[in-house]
Amino acid sequence: AQSVAQPEDQVNVAEGNPLTVKCTYSVSGNPYLFWYVQYPNRGLQFLLKYITGDNLVKGSYGFEAEFNKSQTSFHLKKPSALVSDSALYFCAVRDMYQAGTALIFGKGTTLSVSS
Amino acid sequence: EAGVTQSPTHLIKTRGQQATLRCSPISGHTSVYWYQQALGLGLQFLLWYDEGEERNRGNFPPRFSGRQFPNYSSELNVNALELEDSALYLCASSHGPGTSGIYNEQFFGPGTRLTVL
Numbered sequence: 001a002q003s004v005a006q007p008e009d010q011v012n013v014a015e016g017n018p019l020t021v022k023c024t025y026s027v028s029g030n031p032y033l034f035w036y037v038q039y040p041n042r043g044l045q046f047l048l049k050y051i052t053g054d055n056l057v058k059g060s061y062g063f064e065a066e067f068n069k070s071q072t073s074f075h076l077k078k079p080s081a082l083v084s085d086s087a088l089y090f091c092a093v094r095d096m097y098q099a100g101t102a103l104i105f106g107k108g109t110t111l112s113v114s115s
Numbered sequence: 116e117a118g119v120t121q122s123p124t125h126l127i128k129t130r131g132q133q134a135t136l137r138c139s140p141i142s143g144h145t146s147v148y149w150y151q152q153a154l155g156l157g158l159q160f161l162l163w164y165d166e167g168e169e170r171n172r173g174n175f176p177p178r179f180s181g182r183q184f185p186n187y188s189s190e191l192n193v194n195a196l197e198l199e200d201s202a203l204y205l206c207a208s209s210h211g212p213g214t215s216g217i218y219n220e221q222f223f224g225p226g227t228r229l230t231v232l
Contacts, residue, residue, distance in 0.1 A: 034220060043119070043205055043223035044158075090158060102148050102171065103221060107157035 001029045006106035012052045014114050021076040021109045023091030033074040034092040034103060035065055044090065050074060055092050061085070081113045119224035121156065121206050125204040127230045136227045146170075147189040148209070148221060149181060153202035161204075165191055165211050176204030196231045198223050203228050 025031055032051055035050050036044040048059025055067045060107045061112045065076045074091060091105040120139045128134050140147050149161040160173035164183035172179075179195040187208075193200055207221035 038224070041225075043225045044207075046220045046222065049220055102150075102160045102163050102173075104160070105150075105158040 001026065002093055002104045004091050004104055004106040006089075006091055006109045009107075010110045010112065012112045012114065015083050016080050019081045019085070019113070020109065021080050021089050021091075021111060023074045023076065023106060024072050025091070025093045026093075027071065027075060027093055031072075031074075032094040033065075034091045035063070035074075035076050036092065036105075037057065038088040038090065038108070040087075041046050047076070047089075078093075083115050084110055084114050086113045119156070119206055119222055121224040121227050122202075123227060123231070124225070125228045127232065129199060129232050130196055132196050133216070134193045134196060134229055135201075136193075136204050136206075136229070137188065138191070138206030138208075138224060139188045140206075141222055143210070144208035144211045144222075145211040146221075147187065148207040149189070149191050150205045150207065151175075151202045152205055154169055156202075158205070162191065170212075193229070197198050200230050201231045202227060208214055 005024045007022055012090050033048045035047040037047055037083050038044045047063050048057050050057045050067045058064045066072055086106045091106040092107045094103050117128045122137045146165040148163050150158045151161055152158050161175055162181050163171045167183050180189040183189045203226045205223050205226045209219040209221045
């Protein structure tokens with residue numbers, strides 16, 4: 001069965017510092033991985049995805065994510081955090097052999113960036 | 116390009132009533148997904164429609180149902196409402212499965228906040 005784990009409920013960083021939001025996954029086949037962000041009282045916004053190719057994926061708003069197959073991880077990173085990055089972040093996975101399934105989401109990590 | 120739209124924004128019902136939530140996908144998208152975001156439970160997959168057909172459903176009871184119309188808009192119906200159905204219901208759309216559809220990211224609407232009293 002597919003699953004996604006976001007081990008941290010909350011991540012706190014100071015503005016200007018690098019940030020990492022962790023995600024690990026479990027699928028039976030090759031994974032397709034996604035990161036979304038949710039601002040208060042808003043729907044989810046797509047940040048980036050990994051399908052195949054380079055392990056480092058660049059996305060919107062300066063975010064990037066590193067795919068590590070051996071560690072089954074897909075951590076979200078940003079070199080320099082902004083206060084406006086404070087939001088709820090979701091990692092999601094889809095198994096390439098499970099075409100009939102929708103995305104499976106982690107429980108989300110709240111990122112808080114202090115000024 | 117207009118995004119995914121959902122109506123109503125808020126819905127208040129009492130236990131035992133029925134709720135109907137609506138979603139209009141991005142133009143050109145044939146797939147519509149419904150998710151429930153309940154406090155403390157994260158995002159849980161409810162239903163997936165494509166080309167008017169239900170393609171898959173999550174682990175929810177049959178009182179959660181829906182349909183997709185010829186214009187690809189969709190409706191989620193929740194019958195016999197229970198207190199624990201109170202949640203934010205998110206609709207997402209994407210291009211259909213096809214040969215590369217599995218790669219496609221989903222675009223989300225702002226959600227409908229359902230409160231069951």
